[in-house]
Amino acid sequence: MKVGVQITCVMCGDMKKPVGRSGPLGASYCDDDCAGYRQPPYVGTLWPGETEADFGYAIGAHGWEERPDVALGESNGE
Numbered sequence: 001m002k003v004g005v006q007i008t009c010v011m012c013g014d015m016k017k018p019v020g021r022s023g024p025l026g027a028s029y030c031d032d033d034c035a036g037y038r039q040p041p042y043v044g045t046l047w048p049g050e051t052e053a054d055f056g057y058a059i060g061a062h063g064w065e066e067r068p069d070v071a072l073g074e075s076n077g078e
Contacts, residue, residue, distance in 0.1 A: 001053070002064045004046025011036030014045035018063065 007016040014036060017029035030037050037043070038072035044063020045055065052059050 001051050001060060002046075002068055003052075003067045004044065004048050004050045004064050007043040007063055008039070009034060009039050010037040011037075011039070018045050018047055018061075019043055019060075020045060021047065045053040 004018065008014070009016050012030050012034050013032040014028060014034075017023050017031045023029050026061070044061075044064035045057075045059050046052065046064055052064070
């Protein structure tokens with residue numbers, strides 16, 4: 001199961017917000033306003049702990065890891 005992981009920006013030190021996704025009001029994430037957002041390490045489209053099945057769409061090549069212990073549609077507790 002593909003599960004989103006936290007990606008930290010090397011320029012600002014904040015967690016990178018997933019591409020094309022909105023964060024909660026008042027939360028502070030690295031986004032397109034930071035010069036490091038589109039630089040390595042690259043962020044994907046999943047929030048940390050979110051699965052590709054939960055997201056419901058195909059995901060890209062970045063910002064996730066394969067976790068065989070996470071069942072389809074089941075939260076990993078993070």
